[in-house]
Amino acid sequence: MHDRIYYVWNAEKVKANSRRSELRDPERYRRLKREYMARKTKLISTQVIGHYSDWKFACMCCGESERDFLSIDHVAGNGNKMSRELGIPREGYQLYRWLFNNGLPSGFQVVCMNCNLSKGKHGSCVHERNLR
Ligand SMILES: [Zn+2]
Ligand SMILES: [Zn+2]
Numbered sequence: 001m002h003d004r005i006y007y008v009w010n011a012e013k014v015k016a017n018s019r020r021s022e023l024r025d026p027e028r029y030r031r032l033k034r035e036y037m038a039r040k041t042k043l044i045s046t047q048v049i050g051h052y053s054d055w056k057f058a059c060m061c062c063g064e065s066e067r068d069f070l071s072i073d074h075v076a077g078n079g080n081k082m083s084r085e086l087g088i089p090r091e092g093y094q095l096y097r098w099l100f101n102n103g104l105p106s107g108f109q110v111v112c113m114n115c116n117l118s119k120g121k122h123g124s125c126v127h128e129r130n131l132r
Pocket of ligand 2: 061127
């Protein structure tokens with residue numbers, strides 16, 4: 001999956017003869033690297049969010065589907081403590097990469113920022129509480 005991007009990046013690197021051109025044209029080198037990282041981040045986050053949302057790309061609680069609002073939630077709760085013990089990154093790209101590199105283990109779900117916040121505050125999302 002990364003092969004093509006890796007190949008493009010690698011070809012650029014080889015063509016640029018990395019070090020020397022990095023010195024000669026650090027701006028271009030940084031831009032290429034940033035573009036490569038951005039593409040890789042997008043690929044991985046798409047795989048991870050897709051996997052944990054049954055490919056719905058939506059919050060499992062309220063159905064929010066704006067990608068900017070979606071995050072990964074540790075279902076077992078106590079996320080912080082458990083994550084720390086297992087050495088799982090808390091959030092963001094570090095977490096996506098960790099999940100991806102660890103074969104997308106079970107026990108995580110996709111929720112939006114609101115539900116995540118609410119769950120963190122009350123132990124369960126206010127949506128769930130209102131259903132009771
Ligand atoms: Zn939600
Ligand atoms: Zn909710």
